[in-house]
Amino acid sequence: MARDDLASAAIRVQGLKKRYAAFRKPLDALLGVDLEIARGDAFGFLGPNGAGKTTTIRILATILSPTAGSAEVGGHDIREDPMAVRSLIGYMPENAGGYPLMTGQDNLLYWARLQDITGSGARERAKSLLATVGLEEAAGQKVKTYSHGMKKRLLMASALIHDPDILLLDEPAGGLDPQGIRFFRDLIHGLRQKGKTVFLSSHILSEVEQTCSTIGIIQKGRMVAVDRVEAIRQRVGAVAPARVEVDCDPPSASTVQLLRQIPKVRMVWSTPAGILVEAEPGADVADEITRVLVTDHVRIRAIRPFEPTLEDAFLSLLGGAPS
Amino acid sequence: MANPFVGMGRIAWMEVRSHLRSPRLIILAALFALAVLGAAYGLSQPQPGVFQNRPQVFAHPAIVNVSGVSHYWAIGWFADQYGVPVGGQELGFYSLEYNISGVTEHLLNSSTTSAAGFASFELGTGLPQSNASFQIRPTQTAGPGPGGVYFGRDLVNQTFTLVQGQSGFSTPTSSQDLFYLHVLALDGIPATGADVYLNDTLLGHPDANGYFRIDVTPGEHTVRLAFRGQNQTFPVRGFESSGPIFSSGADAVLVFLSISLMPLLLPIVAIAVSFDAIARERVQGSLELLLSRRVRREGILVGKFLGAFLSITLPVIVVLFAGLGVVTLASGRAPALSLAVAFMLASLFLVAIYVLLMLIFSTLAKSVGTAVVFGVVVWLVFNVLFNFLAFLLLFSSGRNPTSRSFYETLSLLYLFDPNTLFQMLISLALPSTGSTFFVIPSSGFLGPAPVIAAGVIWIVVLFLAAIVLFARKSEV
Structure with missing residues (x-):
C-alpha cells in the first residue's frame, strides 16, 4: 500500500477481535474485522442486530479494548494513544443521554471542559452548536424534559463540541420521525462538505444510501463487504434476480401464462398497479414483456426495470431474498 | 510520564x-x-441513671440495749457513693407486705437526715419477725432507690452491720472502679475502729460516718473487714480498662x-x-x-x-x-x-x-x-x-x-x-x-x-x- 494511502486513512482496522468474557459462555462479538476509511469519506456501517456494529464503534471510540487486532484512528493507535484518539473523535452513542438534571447548555459546557475547551470559547461554541441542532430555545431546560429527538440532537452537539475531524455516529437517526431523519441527513452532508470523516452505523438503509459514499456490511463479527455504494449495487445486480414492474390493465390468465413462457422469466405477480416480473440475474426481458402485452391488447401505462437498492444489496449479501 | x-x-x-x-x-x-x-x-x-454519682440510702438494722432491754432500730444513712452525706432529706421507714396482688407499702415513720446524713427509726423492743421486710427511702416518689433493712435471728450475734457496693464512675477526664463499705457497730454507731484490708494489706479505717472507699485496680482482689473480733471478706474484681469513660x-x-x-x-x-x-x-x-x-x-x-x-x-x-x-x-x-x-x-x-x-x-x-x-x-x-x-x-x-x-x-x-x-x-x-x-x-x-x-x-x-x-x- 502506498505511503500516501496510509497517511490519508482516517480509520484503519486490522484483524479486530473482541471477546466478551462471561462465566459460562464467552461471546465472540468480532472475529477479525478489517476496515479502512479514507479521510473525508462518509462510511456507512451496516449489519443486522448483534453483528458487531456497536462493538466496533465503541472500540474505535476507545471505550472498549479489543481482544486482538489493531485499530488506528487519525493515525493514532487506540491502545497506545487513546487520549490522542479522543481528541480527534466526536462520538455519538446510540442509547446514551446527557445528564438529565442539567440543562442542555450545561451538558455541552461540561463536555467542552472535558475536551479542554473552557471559558468564553466554550460558551460561544455551545451556543452556536445549540443553534445548529435546533435547540436554541431549549438550551436552558433540563435534559430530562427533552423529547427523544431533542436528546439525539443534544448528543450530536456534544459530539461536535470540540470540532472533531472524525465523527463516530452510532444510529444517529434511530427512533426519529422523518423530519428528524432528514435533519441528521442534512447535518451529515454539511459535515462532509467541511471535510470531516463520518463513520455512520445505521439501520436506516435509505439514510446510509443518501449520506454515505462507502459502506461496509458486517455479519456475525465478520465483514461481508466493504466498497463504494455503486460498486456494491453492481455486485448485487450481477447476482440478484432482474425484476420489471409494469403499470397496466390487469392481464388475462392466458397473457400471464405467455409472460411466464418468456425465456429466463421465473415468476409473474399481480400488483395493484399491474404486474411484477422476475427473471434470472442479468436477463433483459423488458422488450419481450412489452411485446407479449401489446400483442394481447393489454394497455400499458409504464414499464420500469428495477435497479437493485441498498436494501437488496444488504439482504442479498447477508443471504436473504430481496423484497 | x-x-x-x-x-x-x-x-x-x-x-x-x-x-x-x-x-x-x-x-x-x-x-x-x-x-x-x-x-x-x-x-x-x-x-440520670447508674452512670451518675447520685445519693442513695445505706440502710442498717441496729440493736440498742437500754437497761437490759433490747430496742430495735433501723438506721438510714443518706450519702452518695463517694461517701458525701446529704443532710435535710426526709426519709421514710416502710414495712412491706407481700400478698397475691404484689407488695403493699406501709409508711411507719419518717425522719429528716442530720447534717451527717443519718436518720433513725425505732421499731420497739421485740425482735421483728424474720420474714418481716422493711425499707428506708426518700418519701418523695421520685428519687434514689430504697435501702432494705433486715432483722435476721443471727443479728444479735454480730458486732457490726454493713452495706457494701461496687460502682464504675467517670469524670470528664478520667474514670475509676470503686468498692465501698458503710459499717456501723450493732448499736448504729459508725464503726470507725474497723480495719479494712485489701489482699491482707491494711488500708485504713472507716471515716466518722462509717464509710470507706477503695479505688480498685484491674484484677481479682479480696477485701476484708475486721471489727471487734469479727471478720467478713469480699471478693472484688477490678476490670481491665476498656478505654476512657466519661459520664x-x-x-x-x-x-x-x-x-x-x-x-x-x-x-x-x-x-x-x-x-x-x-x-x-x-x-x-x-x-x-x-x-x-x-x-x-x-x-x-x-x-x-x-x-x-x-x-x-x-x-x-x-x-x-x-x-x-x-x-x-x-x-x-x-x-x-x-x-x-x-x-x-x-x-x-x-x-x-x-x-x-x-x-x-x-x-x-x-x-x-x-x-x-x-x-x-x-x-x-x-x-x-x-x-x-x-x-x-x-x-x-x-x-x-x-x-x-x-x-x-x-x-x-x-x-x-x-x-x-x-x-x-x-x-x-x-x-x-x-x-x-x-x-x-x-x-x-x-x-x-x-x-x-x-x-x-x-x-x-x-x-x-x-x-x-x-x-x-x-x-x-
Whole structure:
C-alpha cells in the first residue's frame, strides 16, 4: 500500500477481535474485522442486530479494548494513544443521554471542559452548536424534559463540541420521525462538505444510501463487504434476480401464462398497479414483456426495470431474498 | 510520564456541583444535622441513671440495749457513693407486705437526715419477725432507690452491720472502679475502729460516718473487714480498662456520639450519596460519553471519589462544628482539642471508606436497583453482621470470653471493621484509664501504630481496588 494511502486513512482496522468474557459462555462479538476509511469519506456501517456494529464503534471510540487486532484512528493507535484518539473523535452513542438534571447548555459546557475547551470559547461554541441542532430555545431546560429527538440532537452537539475531524455516529437517526431523519441527513452532508470523516452505523438503509459514499456490511463479527455504494449495487445486480414492474390493465390468465413462457422469466405477480416480473440475474426481458402485452391488447401505462437498492444489496449479501 | 488523572479535577467539580444541588444530599444533610445537634444538646444535659454519682440510702438494722432491754432500730444513712452525706432529706421507714396482688407499702415513720446524713427509726423492743421486710427511702416518689433493712435471728450475734457496693464512675477526664463499705457497730454507731484490708494489706479505717472507699485496680482482689473480733471478706474484681469513660461533660458527649451515632449515620449519608456514582452514569448512558472524552479512567474514578467525598464532608464538617458548639454551650466546657480533632479526622476517614466501598460496588452494579441493594448490604455487614460474625468466630475457636487473648483477637478482627476502626482512631486521642460502663473499643490491646496503619491500609487498598476494578469493568 502506498505511503500516501496510509497517511490519508482516517480509520484503519486490522484483524479486530473482541471477546466478551462471561462465566459460562464467552461471546465472540468480532472475529477479525478489517476496515479502512479514507479521510473525508462518509462510511456507512451496516449489519443486522448483534453483528458487531456497536462493538466496533465503541472500540474505535476507545471505550472498549479489543481482544486482538489493531485499530488506528487519525493515525493514532487506540491502545497506545487513546487520549490522542479522543481528541480527534466526536462520538455519538446510540442509547446514551446527557445528564438529565442539567440543562442542555450545561451538558455541552461540561463536555467542552472535558475536551479542554473552557471559558468564553466554550460558551460561544455551545451556543452556536445549540443553534445548529435546533435547540436554541431549549438550551436552558433540563435534559430530562427533552423529547427523544431533542436528546439525539443534544448528543450530536456534544459530539461536535470540540470540532472533531472524525465523527463516530452510532444510529444517529434511530427512533426519529422523518423530519428528524432528514435533519441528521442534512447535518451529515454539511459535515462532509467541511471535510470531516463520518463513520455512520445505521439501520436506516435509505439514510446510509443518501449520506454515505462507502459502506461496509458486517455479519456475525465478520465483514461481508466493504466498497463504494455503486460498486456494491453492481455486485448485487450481477447476482440478484432482474425484476420489471409494469403499470397496466390487469392481464388475462392466458397473457400471464405467455409472460411466464418468456425465456429466463421465473415468476409473474399481480400488483395493484399491474404486474411484477422476475427473471434470472442479468436477463433483459423488458422488450419481450412489452411485446407479449401489446400483442394481447393489454394497455400499458409504464414499464420500469428495477435497479437493485441498498436494501437488496444488504439482504442479498447477508443471504436473504430481496423484497 | 503521562498524568494518569487527566480530567479528575473537572469531574470532581462537576460532581460537587450536582451533589450540592441535589435534593438527596440536602435532605440527608438536614437529617444528619437534626440528629447530631439534637444528640449533642440532649447528651450534654445532666443524665440520670447508674452512670451518675447520685445519693442513695445505706440502710442498717441496729440493736440498742437500754437497761437490759433490747430496742430495735433501723438506721438510714443518706450519702452518695463517694461517701458525701446529704443532710435535710426526709426519709421514710416502710414495712412491706407481700400478698397475691404484689407488695403493699406501709409508711411507719419518717425522719429528716442530720447534717451527717443519718436518720433513725425505732421499731420497739421485740425482735421483728424474720420474714418481716422493711425499707428506708426518700418519701418523695421520685428519687434514689430504697435501702432494705433486715432483722435476721443471727443479728444479735454480730458486732457490726454493713452495706457494701461496687460502682464504675467517670469524670470528664478520667474514670475509676470503686468498692465501698458503710459499717456501723450493732448499736448504729459508725464503726470507725474497723480495719479494712485489701489482699491482707491494711488500708485504713472507716471515716466518722462509717464509710470507706477503695479505688480498685484491674484484677481479682479480696477485701476484708475486721471489727471487734469479727471478720467478713469480699471478693472484688477490678476490670481491665476498656478505654476512657466519661459520664458527663463535653468529652463524654463526643465519645457517646462516636460510639452510638456516627457509625450509624455517617455510613448512611456516604452510602446514600455515592451508591450509584458509577451505576447511574452507566444507566443514563453518560458513562459511555465520559469514556470517549479526553479523560483517563483513573481520572474519572478519582474525580468521582473526590466529588462525592467533598460533597459529603462539606455539610458533615459544618454540622460537626455546630455540634461541638452546641456541646460546648450546653455543657459549659469545650471538649478536649485532641478529642475534637480526632473526632473530625476519624469522621472524614469513615466517610472516605464508605464512598470508596460504594464506588467499588457501584462499578460492579449493572443497574441502580442493584446498586441500592449493594449499599444496604454494605451497611448491614458493618453495622450488624460483622460484630456477630467476629464473636461467633471467637467463640467457635473455643476462646474464653473472659481471657485477655479473647479481647486481643477481637481487637485484631475489629481492624477489619471500618466502624470500629473509626472508634479506635478516636480512642487514640483519649486518656487510657477506663471503667466498666461505656465501652469504646480502644487501641489498648494493640497500641496506636497498628490502628493508624490499619486506617491507612484501608484507604490505600480500597483506592487501588476501586481504580483497578473501574478500569476493568467500566466497559459499557
